[in-house]
Amino acid sequence: MGETDNSTMTDGSGVARGSGVSLWKQIAEAITAEIAEGRLAPGARLPTEAELAERFGVNRHTLRRALGVLTEQGVIEATPGRGTFVKEVPLHYAIGARTRFSEIVSSEGRAPGGRFLSSQREPAPRDIAERLKIPHGTELLRIEIVREADGVPVVCGTHWYVADRCKDLEFLVAATGSITRALEALGLGDYRRLETRVTARLADETERTLLALPAGRVVMVVESVNGDARRLPIQYTRSRFAADRVQLIVKS
Template identity: 30%
Template structure:
């Protein structure tokens, strides 16, 4: 016969799988759950602890127990498109364009894009979503000589796909990842609390002929996105 806490774990997991408790939603209090299942709070805590260990729920100090977020994953291999990553995981990608301007490059853009100080670029800021949940804030810089071959919508909504459709062949990329805390401004765009964990990614992407076509500074919500390495 199964222990009571395992039965409770199984029932709660089943409810989560069926959508009774949505991702990110708060479960009832331990007292309420213990009353519902007619067990002691100690037995209820055992069931919750198993769910925590399995990554199904997460405890937040002073707040309660929540259904764990299912993070979007990106495999750190080659040049990647956010849109394709999101679609490959069964989610719907979307974009909110914050700003889009033709401008002269700053020192970092000159260096990473390997362009002259007098060469104009397109610099855009956008928030990228997975199933309407903000995942990343991006600042992307694109040489005008490449951007002028595409329209604004193609660049801001599905840049990599548009490049491919225009006949460009995407090559390698260089990526640097670091950890930081969200500023008030970033927290506003990403709908998180200030000082929340952020994954900062700098990516420089190249065409197959070695020409750099994009320099991006991205800030990912730590609890909604993760990178993983795959070696062969």
């Protein structure tokens, strides 16, 4: 239950006590109005719970109910370790023959970024070998990376490459934070999308951590095969996009 009012009074907090309208609802409406009026821009970080509770003159329980409703409505988003933010318009991510994360993010007026996580060598399992059209057991280079837009994680990706065609690729990705620039350095910058498959599921614990997602959120899993100028597969990728932060657009 929220706080109850014993007298009608409007103070500097912007809420009217005793008005018959629950305080949590008034707080939610006040924050929504600030967003609509542009005083809180998309991507803006909200003050802390303590600061908001003091501003509105309410307890934490009442404030959290207001924030919870706004979260359910998709107005704001709380990300573990970062705070609560005004939801941005989903990133329009076009999937076509030439799909480049940095170019897509930049075209949306946002700053692209990347974090290299790890790399390792491993034999190709049958499913990936089939996608890359190589013998089962061929040595692959596996790279894990997170990509961001304006500092907000959008996608975590696992990339597999035929190791003998992409020597030192892991070091180039670690240095640049970019798959595209790393492949360009190896003369493979003109890679093209050969195949794309899209599914959706609940994010697992690792994905929630990497993408700063609360429990219960969905990821879109995009499996893709990219090839060189001769359409020879060089990369198989399994990307997990935060579903509410991106809109996938398939171009023909």
